[in-house]
Amino acid sequence: MGMVSASDDFPGRxxxxxxxxxxxxxxxxxxxxxxxxxxxxxxxxxxxxFDGLSFDLAQGEMLAIVGQSGAGKSTLLHxxxxxxxxxxxxxxxxxxxxxxLNSRQAAAFRNREVGYVWQFHYLLPEFTALExxxxxxxxxxEPKAKAFRSAEQWLNEVELxxxxxHRAGELSGGEQQRVSLARALVTGPKVLLADExxxxxxxxxxxxVFSLIERLHQTHCLTSVIVTHNMMLAQRCSRVLRxxxxxxxxxxxxxxx
Amino acid sequence: xxxELFIAARYLRAKRRQAVxxxxxxxxxxxxxVGVASLILALAITNGTRHDLQDRLLASTAxxxxxxxxxxxxRNWRPLTERLRRLPHVTAAAPGLYEPVxxxxxxxxxxxxxxxxxxxxxxTVSDLxxxxxxxxxxxxxxxANAEDGTSEPTPPLVIGYxxxxxxxxxxxxxxxxxxxxxxxxxxGLVPKYQRFQVTGIFxxxxxxxxxxxxxxxxxxxxxxxSEPDLVSVISFKVDDLYHADRxxxxxxxxAGAGFSTTNxxxxxxxxxRALKEEQVVTFIVIGxxxxxxxxxxxxxxxxxxxxxxxxxxxxxxMGVQPGQVRRIFLLQGFLISVIGTAIxxxxxxxxxxxxxxxxxIHLAADVxxxxxxxxxxxxxxxxxxxxxxxxxxLLATLYPSSSAAKVLPAEALRYE
Numbered sequence: 001m002g003m004v005s006a007s008d009d010f011p012g013r014x015x016x017x018x019x020x021x022x023x024x025x026x027x028x029x030x031x032x033x034x035x036x037x038x039x040x041x042x043x044x045x046x047x048x049x050f051d052g053l054s055f056d057l058a059q060g061e062m063l064a065i066v067g068q069s070g071a072g073k074s075t076l077l078h079x080x081x082x083x084x085x086x087x088x089x090x091x092x093x094x095x096x097x098x099x100x101l102n103s104r105q106a107a108a109f110r111n112r113e114v115g116y117v118w119q120f121h122y123l124l125p126e127f128t129a130l131e132x133x134x135x136x137x138x139x140x141x142e143p144k145a146k147a148f149r150s151a152e153q154w155l156n157e158v159e160l161x162x163x164x165x166h167r168a169g170e171l172s173g174g175e176q177q178r179v180s181l182a183r184a185l186v187t188g189p190k191v192l193l194a195d196e197x198x199x200x201x202x203x204x205x206x207x208x209v210f211s212l213i214e215r216l217h218q219t220h221c222l223t224s225v226i227v228t229h230n231m232m233l234a235q236r237c238s239r240v241l242r243x244x245x246x247x248x249x250x251x252x253x254x255x256x257x
Numbered sequence: 258x259x260x261e262l263f264i265a266a267r268y269l270r271a272k273r274r275q276a277v278x279x280x281x282x283x284x285x286x287x288x289x290x291v292g293v294a295s296l297i298l299a300l301a302i303t304n305g306t307r308h309d310l311q312d313r314l315l316a317s318t319a320x321x322x323x324x325x326x327x328x329x330x331x332r333n334w335r336p337l338t339e340r341l342r343r344l345p346h347v348t349a350a351a352p353g354l355y356e357p358v359x360x361x362x363x364x365x366x367x368x369x370x371x372x373x374x375x376x377x378x379x380x381t382v383s384d385l386x387x388x389x390x391x392x393x394x395x396x397x398x399x400x401a402n403a404e405d406g407t408s409e410p411t412p413p414l415v416i417g418y419x420x421x422x423x424x425x426x427x428x429x430x431x432x433x434x435x436x437x438x439x440x441x442x443x444x445g446l447v448p449k450y451q452r453f454q455v456t457g458i459f460x461x462x463x464x465x466x467x468x469x470x471x472x473x474x475x476x477x478x479x480x481x482x483s484e485p486d487l488v489s490v491i492s493f494k495v496d497d498l499y500h501a502d503r504x505x506x507x508x509x510x511x512a513g514a515g516f517s518t519t520n521x522x523x524x525x526x527x528x529x530r531a532l533k534e535e536q537v538v539t540f541i542v543i544g545x546x547x548x549x550x551x552x553x554x555x556x557x558x559x560x561x562x563x564x565x566x567x568x569x570x571x572x573x574x575m576g577v578q579p580g581q582v583r584r585i586f587l588l589q590g591f592l593i594s595v596i597g598t599a600i601x602x603x604x605x606x607x608x609x610x611x612x613x614x615x616x617x618i619h620l621a622a623d624v625x626x627x628x629x630x631x632x633x634x635x636x637x638x639x640x641x642x643x644x645x646x647x648x649x650x651l652l653a654t655l656y657p658s659s660s661a662a663k664v665l666p667a668e669a670l671r672y673e
Contacts, residue, residue: 074671083574084667103579111576118670122571126271136575138260183575 029092030190030223031057031080036089038075049075053089053248055241059190062217062224064234064253067243073227074195076243080225081114081193082106094190111140115184117213119196121176123168123183129155130164133182140187154182158212174205178212185216192217192224198233206230231256258588261581264572265588268561278564281557286597288550293601293646294608295543300638301609303536305631310532316384317461318521319351319492321505326517330354330487337512338491344511346495346504349381352488354478359435360416360471362424369420371434371471373478373488382492385459385466390418392428392457397474412477414453418460419468430455434473438482451481547646550597551653554590558657562586562664569661570669583662590654591647598646602639609634 036053039046049072057063065073078084079091082098091098094113101109110116123132130151137147155161158178160171168176177197184192197213198206210233217224228234235253242249269282323341325331334352342350354373359366376398380386386394396413411431416424426432431454439448453473461467479485495504501520509518522529562569569582609632612618616629 075667078667078670081574083670107573107576107578109576110574116574118571122567122670124568124571126267135572136577138263139572139575139577139581141260144259144263187576 028058029056030059030094031055031225032090032092033080034090034092036076036079036091037087038072038079038084039087048246050243050246050248055248055250057223057225057239059223060221061239062214062226062237064237064240065225065227065243066229066231066234066240066256069229071243071245073243077193077195077225077227080191081116082109083116111136111187113189114191114193115187115189117177117180117184117192117194117197119199121168121173121180123171123176123179125168128165128167129160129171129179132168132179133186135183136187150186151182154186155179157216158182172205173201174209177201177205177209181209181212181216185220185222188220190223192222194224194226196227196229198228198230206233210236258584261584261588264585265592268565268585269589269592278557278560281553281560282593285550285553285557285593286600288553289547289594289597289646289650290600290604292544292546292550293598293642294605295546295601296540296642296645297602297605297634297638298609298612298632299539299543300536300642301605301612301632301634302630303532303539304635304638305613305633307529307532307536308633309631310528313462314525314528315498315521316388317463317466318524319382320495320498320501321493321508321518321520322524323491323493323508323512323516323518324489326515328489330484330489331491332487334486334488334491341491341493341508341511344508346497346500347493347508348496349378349494351375351378351382351492352475353379353490353492354475354482354484354488355490356436356438356478356482358437358471358481360420360424360432361435362426362430362432365424367420367423369416369469369471371473371478371481373475373482374472375475376472379472379492382494385461385470386415386457386472388459388461389415389457390460391421392455394457394459394472396454396456397472411452411454412473413456414471414473415457415459416455416471417467417469418458419464420471421455421458423468426455426458428455428458434481436481438484440483449481449483451477453477544645547649551594551649554593554650555653555657557593558586558590558654559660561589562657562661565661566664566669569664570666573664573666574670579662582664583658586658586661587651587654590650590658594647594650597650598643601646602643605642606634606639 033053033055037051038049040049053076065076067073075084079086079098080093082093082101085099096109096113098106098109124135127135130148133151133154134147137150138144152161152164155164158181160175160178160182163171163175171179192213194213198209201209213224213226214236216222226237234240235256237253240251240253240256242251331337338350338352341347352375356371358369358371360369374397376386376394394415397415414432414434421427424432431452433450434453435448435450437448439446459467475488479487493508495501497504498521501522505518505520509516572582573579612630612632613634618630620628620630
C-alpha cells in the first residue's frame, strides 16, 4: 500500500542482500559526496551552482554550510536527503547510493534515514502538534496508538509535552520549530538536515532552538548538516563548508566571522 | 490506506485557507446530492409510470392468448379450456371469439373489434368489464344464462368509452352491428347485421381498447359471425407474468399441434421498449447533473492541490510515498462523492417514498388516466446511481490527484 516498511531495500546499500555494492564498502562515514555537480538550464544558458564537490561526514559530526544566497546551500541539502538529484556525481547517505533510488525507494529513504527541519516550520495546520510529529510514523504504517506514543515522547523531549493538542497556529515561532524538530527525529534517523532552522526566529529563540539541536545531536548520536547564514551558530558546528560562486571550501569554524 | 484516509478526512473537515475552496467543496457535495436525488426520483417516476401502465394493461388483457396457427378457429374449446386451465402456473382461462365489425348509430359509424365472451370467465382474465364508466355489464351475464337469450331482438353490447363518443351513444341506446362475415345469397355475399343495445361503456384508460373494442355474449357472436360453437382464442392468466413466454410454450405444447400462443410482452413490446428508452434517456439527461458535480469536484481538488503544494512537499520530504499523496486526494474526492451520494440517496428515496405514500403531486385524471404521479423507487436504481456517481466522481479526481503526486518537493520548497 505504498507504506515505508522495514523490508524496503535500498540499492547501493552494502548491507542489503543482493543489492549493488557501494563504492565505499567499509567506511566510518555517514555521508559521502563525490564530484557533485549541479547545474540549471536557464534562458541565458547553463547556471552551475557547484562542480566537483566532494566531502565526507562521519557519524556524530555537525556540518554547517554557509555562503551567500543563491550559492546552492539548500540545493545541496536537498540532494543529501534525496529530494533533488545532482547533475553529476554521487551522494552516499547512510551507506545508500542515492542516485540509484527510484521515487518509492527515495521516499522510504527519507522516512527512515533523514529528518528535515526547514526555515519555516511547515507544520500541517489542520493537525495538532502530536499528529504532526506522528505523521512520518503513520506514513510508514505504524499503528496510530504506537505512533502517538512515540510522538508524545518526542514532544516531551523538546519540552512541549503540554502542547500536544495545540495546532500550529496556536504555537509560538520557537514552539513551532521545536515541534518541527521532533517531527524530523521521531523516526530515529541517522542524519538531521536543517535548512536555516533559526532563520525565521528572533535571536533569543534562535539560540534556544539551536541549543536544542545541539543537545539532540549529542544525545541521539546524529550526523547533522545545517545550512545557516548565522556565523555565530556556524562556529558552534564541528565543521564548516563555504559555498561561494561555484567554489566550495572547508573552513575552520574558528576562523568564521 | 488508514494514513491516507486520516489526512483526506481532516483536509475535508478543516477550514480552508482560501474560503472559495471550501465553498466549491460544499457546492460539489451539494451537486452530487442533487444529481443523485434527481436520478432516484426520475427513475422512481418512470418506474412508477411503467408499473402503473403495466398494471392497467395487464388488468385489461390476458397474459397469454392461445390461437390456431391457421386461424381456423378452435373447435371443442370447452374440454380444451378445462384441460388447459388445470395446467401448472395457469390461474384462469376464458374463451373468446374476435371479429372485426362496423358499428353504426344514426349517421355515425366506426370500426371495432367485437369479442364474444362468457362474462363469468372473461372477468377472470380481464378487468375491462369491471371498469365501466356508464351503464352495466350485468345484462351480458344475465342474458347469457337464459337459454333463449340469443333470440332477444337487441342483445346487450358493452363498448369502449372513446368508441361510444365517436358514435355518440349512451348506455341504453341501440346500435347496428354489421359483420363482414356475411351470408351467401343468390345476390352474392350479403353482410350480416344485428341490432344491439349498448348496456355499458367501459373506460380502461387505453385508447387502443376504449376506441376499438366491444363485448357481446359468445353465443351472440357465434351467431353473428356464423361460427357455430367455435372460438378464435382462449385467454389465460398465469401466476408469473414475467415468465408468460415460457408458460405460453407449455400451454402450446399441451394444446397440441396447430396451436400457437402470444403473450402480453410480445403484444406490447414496442410500448415497453419505448418506456425503457425513455428511462435511459431520462437517466442520461439527469445524470448530467452528476457530471457537473464531478466537474466541481475536479475544480475543488485542483484548487486544493494548488493550496496544499507546500504541505504536499513537506509530506514527501518526510517520506510519504507519491502514491500515498495520490490516494489522499483520490480519497478526498471519493469522500466528497460518498457524502453527496449518501445525502442524495436519503433525500431521493425519502421524497420518492413520500410521493408514493402521500401522492402529493396531482395530475389531470382525464388526461393521464391517473390522478397522481406514481413513484416506484427500486433498490437496483440506487445501486446503479451510486455506482455511476462514484465512478464519475472518481474520474474527476484522477487529474488533481495525479498532479499532487507529481509535486517536486525541492521545487515547491525552494520558492518560499
